[in-house]
Amino acid sequence: MKSIRTKLKVNNKQKTILAKHAGVARHAYNWGLETCIKDYEETKKRPSAITLHKRLVAEVKSQNPWYYEVSKCAPQQALRDLERAFKNFLTLPKRGFPKFKKKGKKDSFYLEGSIKIIQGNYIKLPRIGIVKTYEILPSVPVKNVRISKRAGDWYISFKYQCQPKTTPKKRAVIGVDVGINTLATCSDGTIFANVKAYKQAKKRLTRYQRRINKKELGSKNKAKAIKKLAKAHKKVADIRADALHKLTTWLAKNHSTIAIEDLNVSGMLKNHKLASAIADCGFYEFKRQLSYKCDCYGSKLVIADRFYPSSQLCSHCGQKQKMPLHKRTYECSNCGFTADRDFNAAVNLENYVLH
Known part of the structure; x- marks a missing residue:
């Protein structure tokens, strides 16, 4: 299974239709959340997504004719999303109680049915019509899609079946140590620099935020300033994602x-001095991308035990010694071996597989 997300090239009429779908989905979600809270207070029971949809049709849809201007999938899936949000809250309370959705924040909706890719960069959507994409889409059957708005632009995403594409490998085993100073240090000596997208854009983002604070609440100028800040944040995320995609694709394509x-990322983020730098690296996203790309390219991903001391072991003789974070060079007290600490850790990770 492979997923794709690409930007839609929409005109003003299509933007209006997409906004209507997102609005109905948001309205259904908020109505469902309010209904669940009221029902639980009265009966100590929460209605299911199916029950909510039946009540939505009887109580809400009949009184709001604009519901009939969009696909029925949008409100249906919104109620399923709400049900999943409640389940996530019950199993993982840290995720928090479901919140009401605001207009303009994470607008999205779901479609299924007669969806068809036409001529590579066109896709036919129910109740919306034919929409152009900026990228060429694979010629595959599509069962459902999710359309979302991000920094003023509309994106479409979907999953499709694909066969693993085994590529010729240049190296059997490689160890990869990810870090803050360098994004990744490999056991073959290859180093990928950390783009530090957020650090480079921090001053600009702060300046945009100050401009927003000075604007009058509810004014058009404030809305423009918010949109400009959102685009700046999107650019930071795109730069980070691009660097991770290039790294993970190279690893999965060329190594068996x-x-x-x-890495315990949540634990590392508790270090307030390094939290910003750690978040800027995108360690979790690196692991997620590498995992699915290894499946696509016929590679194997080995994750060493969380307590494996890759930074403390000598990759030459196996001697273990303490290595404080400020010390960037590994100097073995047993055999005299000297190497960069990240490279030494990467070689140890390779040895973890070999031995």
């Missing part, structure tokens, strides 16, 4: 087995 550490 890739060894990485099982």
